[in-house]
Amino acid sequence: EAGQAVPASQKSSWAAFIKTIASFSGDLSSLTAPPFILSPISLTEFPAYWCERPELFSAIADAKDEEDRSLRVLRWFISTLKGQYTSRNESMGSEKKPLNPVLGELFFGYWPDKNGRGQTDLAVEQVSHHPPITAYYISNKSKGLALQGHSAQKTSFSSGSIIVKQIGHAVLTVKLPDGGEERFVITLPKLRIDGIWYGSPYIELTDTSYIQSSSGWLSTIEYKGRGYFSGKSHQFKASVSAPGASSATHVFEGLWHTTSKDSKTNVPFTDVTCPKEEVTVAPIDAQDEWESRRLWAAVARGIREGDFETASREKSKIENEQRQRRRDEQAAGTRWELRHFRHLDNDPVYEKLVKICKSITPSTEDTYEFLCNVPPVGNEK
Numbered sequence: 001e002a003g004q005a006v007p008a009s010q011k012s013s014w015a016a017f018i019k020t021i022a023s024f025s026g027d028l029s030s031l032t033a034p035p036f037i038l039s040p041i042s043l044t045e046f047p048a049y050w051c052e053r054p055e056l057f058s059a060i061a062d063a064k065d066e067e068d069r070s071l072r073v074l075r076w077f078i079s080t081l082k083g084q085y086t087s088r089n090e091s092m093g094s095e096k097k098p099l100n101p102v103l104g105e106l107f108f109g110y111w112p113d114k115n116g117r118g119q120t121d122l123a124v125e126q127v128s129h130h131p132p133i134t135a136y137y138i139s140n141k142s143k144g145l146a147l148q149g150h151s152a153q154k155t156s157f158s159s160g161s162i163i164v165k166q167i168g169h170a171v172l173t174v175k176l177p178d179g180g181e182e183r184f185v186i187t188l189p190k191l192r193i194d195g196i197w198y199g200s201p202y203i204e205l206t207d208t209s210y211i212q213s214s215s216g217w218l219s220t221i222e223y224k225g226r227g228y229f230s231g232k233s234h235q236f237k238a239s240v241s242a243p244g245a246s247s248a249t250h251v252f253e254g255l256w257h258t259t260s261k262d263s264k265t266n267v268p269f270t271d272v273t274c275p276k277e278e279v280t281v282a283p284i285d286a287q288d289e290w291e292s293r294r295l296w297a298a299v300a301r302g303i304r305e306g307d308f309e310t311a312s313r314e315k316s317k318i319e320n321e322q323r324q325r326r327r328d329e330q331a332a333g334t335r336w337e338l339r340h341f342r343h344l345d346n347d348p349v350y351e352k353l354v355k356i357c358k359s360i361t362p363s364t365e366d367t368y369e370f371l372c373n374v375p376p377v378g379n380e381k
């Protein structure tokens with residue numbers, strides 16, 4: 001039955017919301033949605049999904065050679081997908097509409113050093129509001145690892161599903177024992193949000209994404225839903241090929257939200273059935289006023305407690321303050337200054353590596369360079 005997961009009092013506003021998105025293409029996050037579908041978490045928190053298995057991230061530093069490094073990067077990447085794309089269903093029952101970050105919103109956190117894996121730090125800044133663009137930097141200094149990326153989305157509607165094309169990419173830099181560096185350009189899958197009609201959205205990944213290394217090793221990851229490689233949801237097949245090779249040296253297949261294995265040897269490759277580790281953040285009153293959980297505290301409380309009147313009043317306060325800020329800047333002829341990232345029109349690493357993998361498009365992209373100026377979070381440093 002249509003709208004079966006929608007509370008009776010919100011059925012008509014859900015129908016109106018679907019009607020709006022069906023004829024809409026662009027920035028979905030700015031649309032007003034009915035309360036039952038709202039999440040109390042801002043999109044600036046999402047980059048944390050990259051590192052909720054910190055030991056897999058740090059293990060990249062222990063690779064014995066370029067081939068091994070590409071396999072470890074792939075294992076870590078595949079293991080992030082469950083968190084990135086199914087965790088709202090697990091914690092809130094369905095995909096939800098995240099809070100739309102304001103320009104300059106920040107999110108800082110870390111995963112502490114345990115068992116010699118080193119500390120991993122996370123810094124996120126909302127670098128654009130319209131369209132929403134989130135820049136992030138995740139680093140494990142003691143292991144010589146850094147992931148820099150930005151994320152934006154283009155949405156459209158097709159056959160009852162929301163199609164989300166991810167814009168942006170990430171670059172992983174690995175410091176090598178000989179003093180050199182290896183870089184990996186990581187592109188992102190396409191999303192299809194199904195279950196809209198029933199009021200119970202969930203994500204399926206589609207198309208192909210790539211991890212191209214500066215060593216020449218390439219991972220090509222194909223995503224399929226129910227009824228393709230097998231009858232199951234969340235399937236992937238990753239082919240890893242040596243520099244310049246036309247056929248794959250390794251092929252891994254399985255489900256990105258549970259397990260996968262080497263297709264030839266059946267040796268297990270990924271397993272994300274064990275719990276992940278959430279990022280540690282400073283207590284709210286010790287946070288900067290622009291930090292996400294402090295900025296949205298009253299709105300998030302309203303959504304969590306079902307007090308949508310308060311949530312909506314507090315959200316309007318933030319939005320009105322933002323509008324006033326933009327008007328003041330315009331009047332003064334000034335612009336909002338980013339605090340921790342600098343926008344560059346071109347990303348030379350991306351542009352060099354996509355010349356090796358011609359399937360990656362577009363051939364040029366902009367980037368947000370991290371300024372390495374974030375104060376330590378918490379007291380574990």
Ligand code: HCR
Nearest residue numbers: 028029046084085095096097098151153164201
């Ligand atoms: C599309 C989406 C906002 C963007 C979210 C992204 C793509 C952000 C980058 C992360 O690395 C991965 C990620 C996961 C999310 O699944 C994806 C969100 C899902 C829904 C949300 C829309 C703007 C809201 C649509 C409203 C629906 C649920 C009715």
